[in-house]
Amino acid sequence: MTDETKPTLVLEHVTKQYGDFTAVHDLSLQVRPGRIFGLIGPNGAGKTTTIRMIVNITIPDSGRIELFGQTMETRLQDRIGYLPEERGLYRKMKVGEQLKFFAELKDVRGKEADQRIDNWLQKMGLSDWKARRTKDLSKGMQQKVQFITAVIHNPDLLILDEPFSGLDPVNVELMKETILENKREGKTIILSTHQMEIAEKLCDDVCMINHAKKVLDGQLRKIRHSFSRNAVALQVANADGVLQDKSLVVNVRQNGDDTEVLMAPGVDAQALLKRLVEAGAVVNKFELAEPSLHDIFIEKVREAS
Amino acid sequence: MKKFLAVIKREYLQRVRTRFFIISTVMGPVVLGLFAVFPVYIANMNFGGATRLAVIDQSGKVYDAFQNALTTEETENSDSENENKAPNPQMQRDASFGRQKFHTELVSLNGRTLEQVKRDLNERVRANELDGYVIIPTDVLADGKPEFYGRSTGDIFTRETLSDSLSRAVREQRLAENKIDQHVLREASRRVTLVSTKISNRGEEKVSSSGFTLVFSFGLLIYVAILLYGQTVLGAVIEEKETRIAEILFSSMRSFPLMMGKLVGVSLVALTQLSIWAIAFTLLAGFGVSMAAARGVPTSIPHVPPMVLVCFLLFFLLGYFIYATVYALIGSMVTTVQEGGQLAIPVVLMLVAGFYFVFPIIRSPNSSLAFWASMFPFLAPITMMVRITTETPPAWQIILSLAIGFTTVVGLVWLTARVYRVGMLMYGKRATIPEVWRWIRQT
Numbered sequence: 001m002t003d004e005t006k007p008t009l010v011l012e013h014v015t016k017q018y019g020d021f022t023a024v025h026d027l028s029l030q031v032r033p034g035r036i037f038g039l040i041g042p043n044g045a046g047k048t049t050t051i052r053m054i055v056n057i058t059i060p061d062s063g064r065i066e067l068f069g070q071t072m073e074t075r076l077q078d079r080i081g082y083l084p085e086e087r088g089l090y091r092k093m094k095v096g097e098q099l100k101f102f103a104e105l106k107d108v109r110g111k112e113a114d115q116r117i118d119n120w121l122q123k124m125g126l127s128d129w130k131a132r133r134t135k136d137l138s139k140g141m142q143q144k145v146q147f148i149t150a151v152i153h154n155p156d157l158l159i160l161d162e163p164f165s166g167l168d169p170v171n172v173e174l175m176k177e178t179i180l181e182n183k184r185e186g187k188t189i190i191l192s193t194h195q196m197e198i199a200e201k202l203c204d205d206v207c208m209i210n211h212a213k214k215v216l217d218g219q220l221r222k223i224r225h226s227f228s229r230n231a232v233a234l235q236v237a238n239a240d241g242v243l244q245d246k247s248l249v250v251n252v253r254q255n256g257d258d259t260e261v262l263m264a265p266g267v268d269a270q271a272l273l274k275r276l277v278e279a280g281a282v283v284n285k286f287e288l289a290e291p292s293l294h295d296i297f298i299e300k301v302r303e304a305s
Numbered sequence: 306m307k308k309f310l311a312v313i314k315r316e317y318l319q320r321v322r323t324r325f326f327i328i329s330t331v332m333g334p335v336v337l338g339l340f341a342v343f344p345v346y347i348a349n350m351n352f353g354g355a356t357r358l359a360v361i362d363q364s365g366k367v368y369d370a371f372q373n374a375l376t377t378e379e380t381e382n383s384d385s386e387n388e389n390k391a392p393n394p395q396m397q398r399d400a401s402f403g404r405q406k407f408h409t410e411l412v413s414l415n416g417r418t419l420e421q422v423k424r425d426l427n428e429r430v431r432a433n434e435l436d437g438y439v440i441i442p443t444d445v446l447a448d449g450k451p452e453f454y455g456r457s458t459g460d461i462f463t464r465e466t467l468s469d470s471l472s473r474a475v476r477e478q479r480l481a482e483n484k485i486d487q488h489v490l491r492e493a494s495r496r497v498t499l500v501s502t503k504i505s506n507r508g509e510e511k512v513s514s515s516g517f518t519l520v521f522s523f524g525l526l527i528y529v530a531i532l533l534y535g536q537t538v539l540g541a542v543i544e545e546k547e548t549r550i551a552e553i554l555f556s557s558m559r560s561f562p563l564m565m566g567k568l569v570g571v572s573l574v575a576l577t578q579l580s581i582w583a584i585a586f587t588l589l590a591g592f593g594v595s596m597a598a599a600r601g602v603p604t605s606i607p608h609v610p611p612m613v614l615v616c617f618l619l620f621f622l623l624g625y626f627i628y629a630t631v632y633a634l635i636g637s638m639v640t641t642v643q644e645g646g647q648l649a650i651p652v653v654l655m656l657v658a659g660f661y662f663v664f665p666i667i668r669s670p671n672s673s674l675a676f677w678a679s680m681f682p683f684l685a686p687i688t689m690m691v692r693i694t695t696e697t698p699p700a701w702q703i704i705l706s707l708a709i710g711f712t713t714v715v716g717l718v719w720l721t722a723r724v725y726r727v728g729m730l731m732y733g734k735r736a737t738i739p740e741v742w743r744w745i746r747q748t
Binding site (some may be wrong): 019055056057080082087088089090092102104105106149 | 307308311312315319323544545548549550551552553554555556557558559730732743
């Protein structure tokens, strides 16, 4: 395993152009070992190009990529597991043979490969499908087969581009659990997704890119905190008097069962809670509301356009 | 290297186990055989039964001979029968198989005018009692021209047969009038048979009579195999691009060994199929010969020198790698199999051109046309092979042709690898030539 103090992956001023089109511009980021790193951004932001450079499919025009403390090279590819956004499996191959081939491409061979294939198929609930042709599988099953090709060689760095697309809720849970399990084993995971709720739950760090540039980067917890707007989410009865006090509350918005309350500048959440209790309101929920990743994402994208 | 082998293994095993491979391996020779035999068979088929023919012989001298000529084989070639002392009766029957049958009747004028008789006959043709009639003029032995009236004068086979038979009948009659014995004439005009002996570097060698068939088969086999397996490579490349597998493959290995693995894997499939065909052919031919020998018919398999087989292998591989590489180049530029097919048309035409060169080269295998055609790498696999089987050119020419060819392969592979690396990850639209040019120049 990599040295805990050193980042698993470092990108320094990486730029990639296709003709006149700049896909990635001066991107720098660090992915720390044993963490889940979210790479998020709207379509066409440059996520896929960034990932392709990380897995050494394309080479940056300028800048430097360092993986496991070494400059990127072909040999390091065997330590990466990659689930691309565009799925690709040989339609006519049997599932077992397909996995064997991809294992061999990652230098896992023979009995070792067979053993791992069987374990993974069992884990994904696909054991009965081993001898079937890939095209006979449902989209979700193919997705799981594709995932196995990414982890069959037990990689140190796992790059998952939209791993949840095409999965039903049960399989989304299975996939999430598998990803977390990999994290517990000490793997570093880069997760690229549009599904913010999932990213929010899974990621430790995020990097948001838009129009080929990084717009936000850091620990998810800190980012959310920095975006907090002094708001609380309430589920409360008999509190109308308090909530209408303009010295305390600037804005009240009903959001489903929750009442979102934006407090006046300088007002402490504790003061508001105290006032509510004193006023005899029944408080079922009182939660400091941090903006969701979704809100931050939308805000950042709007800001740029 | 291990990954390269894994790609070859997958490519080979997956293709050899397909139904297409098994069927084409079994059916290939059958289909080729049918292509050779069937058209002749169909052309000779006569569905209408015997052709009913009326003959007005105004000369009164030709009818018997004409009728005889229509129903028997041409005797002009009978001299060859004398040479082959043991003609195979079975073979002879086969040769006359499909021969058109005629039912003739002599119509005499009986005082009527020719016009009246023709009207009657026309009526009978319309009533489908007759298929046609022939009028032999009085002066047919001099320079009179017989006439044929029939329902379908467009049938060239009938016309040919009638014309030949009339010629024979008239010739026999002319001989008889000049008191020349037919047998004397036949003896006098017997053909001289030329025994050809090839002078090669190793001295004199007998040329087998089936030389043309052999040469032609080699040319055809190379042509078909290159076309078939070139297309296979095209399909394989497009499949990986279309299904985005290339992206995963590129994340595991460099593009060059991947592309080469593909080319080599498919070439092994091709060699497997050709070997199966060769073994099957040898066994069947051996079986056929022993069967024929058992019946007392001496036959022999055309003798193919081992050197020719080695050359066949080398030139097949040369052709395969030239064309398969071009197909791979096209495959990495396009997005669908249909687009690939369109873009590949010029390539196929090039291959067809090579095949057309077979005929002039068989005629004069040492002409400068043959020389240059066999040096041009895109034509060499077929043209040089034809030269080798007809009149083996000096070794330096064969080596030069191979050297030019394999240098071309190296260049094409280099070029294709560059386009492949970028093109395989470009989805959505077909690459333009300027784009491809930029990919090639990029380091």
